[in-house]
Amino acid sequence: MLLAIELSGPRNSVALWNGETTAEVDFSEQRGKGLMQAVQTLLANENAERQDLRGILVGIGPGSYTGLRIACSAGIMLGYALDIPCAGLPSFDAAAFAQNLENEKLHLILDAYRKEVYHATYLRRGDSLETLQMPQVISLADGKAKVDSDAFLGDVRLATRGVQLRASCQASAVDLLLFAQSLGLTPDGRGVDQLQSAEPLYLRPAVFRP
Numbered sequence: 001m002l003l004a005i006e007l008s009g010p011r012n013s014v015a016l017w018n019g020e021t022t023a024e025v026d027f028s029e030q031r032g033k034g035l036m037q038a039v040q041t042l043l044a045n046e047n048a049e050r051q052d053l054r055g056i057l058v059g060i061g062p063g064s065y066t067g068l069r070i071a072c073s074a075g076i077m078l079g080y081a082l083d084i085p086c087a088g089l090p091s092f093d094a095a096a097f098a099q100n101l102e103n104e105k106l107h108l109i110l111d112a113y114r115k116e117v118y119h120a121t122y123l124r125r126g127d128s129l130e131t132l133q134m135p136q137v138i139s140l141a142d143g144k145a146k147v148d149s150d151a152f153l154g155d156v157r158l159a160t161r162g163v164q165l166r167a168s169c170q171a172s173a174v175d176l177l178l179f180a181q182s183l184g185l186t187p188d189g190r191g192v193d194q195l196q197s198a199e200p201l202y203l204r205p206a207v208f209r210p
Contacts, residue, residue, distance in 0.1 A: 008063030015173035054189030109154035
């Protein structure tokens with residue numbers, strides 16, 4: 001089985017994929033402190049043990065600094081304890097791929113505070129996802145200009161006349177697994193060690209809100 005961990009935004013979830021079915025546990029109300037209990041609950045629900053895991057995928061953001069630290073640290077330590085690979089997948093990539101939009105440019109916008117937003121642009125062609133703009137931090141005004149005539153996911157404040165807000169840009173653990181499958185990963189862990197390391201995608205220093 002592959003385990004996925006996603007804590008980059010308000011929705012916190014873990015998911016398992018055994019090659020045939022995918023199961024998920026949402027623990028958003030507990031936030032990061034409920035992560036390990038959520039993993040245990042998920043395994044119990046699927047009549048599985050930690051030793052059944054063959055790889056771990058972590059959503060690396062961009063997004064919540066605290067959530068990303070917890071997810072990456074927990075994934076790395078669990079992988080080390082079980083002697084299985086742990087790798088990171090960009091949460092924005094997974095969220096964009098999950099929309100299943102063919103040949104349509106899609107912007108992802110997420111509030112980064114300080115009157116700034118995280119922004120990236122994608123184009124899906126079949127089972128492949130093309131990154132037109134890597135995740136970056138831009139001003140809120142520039143974010144509005146980016147999506148002036150295209151569909152986007154994310155911050156409702158950027159919705160203007162003629163612009164379609166499709167959904168939140170929040171990725172889920174299931175989205176990570178679906179994206180992983182498109183990259184050729186298998187439930188026995190093949191391909192996990194070919195991905196980038198599970199390190200948070202920090203695009204700027206942390207900001208602490210009062």
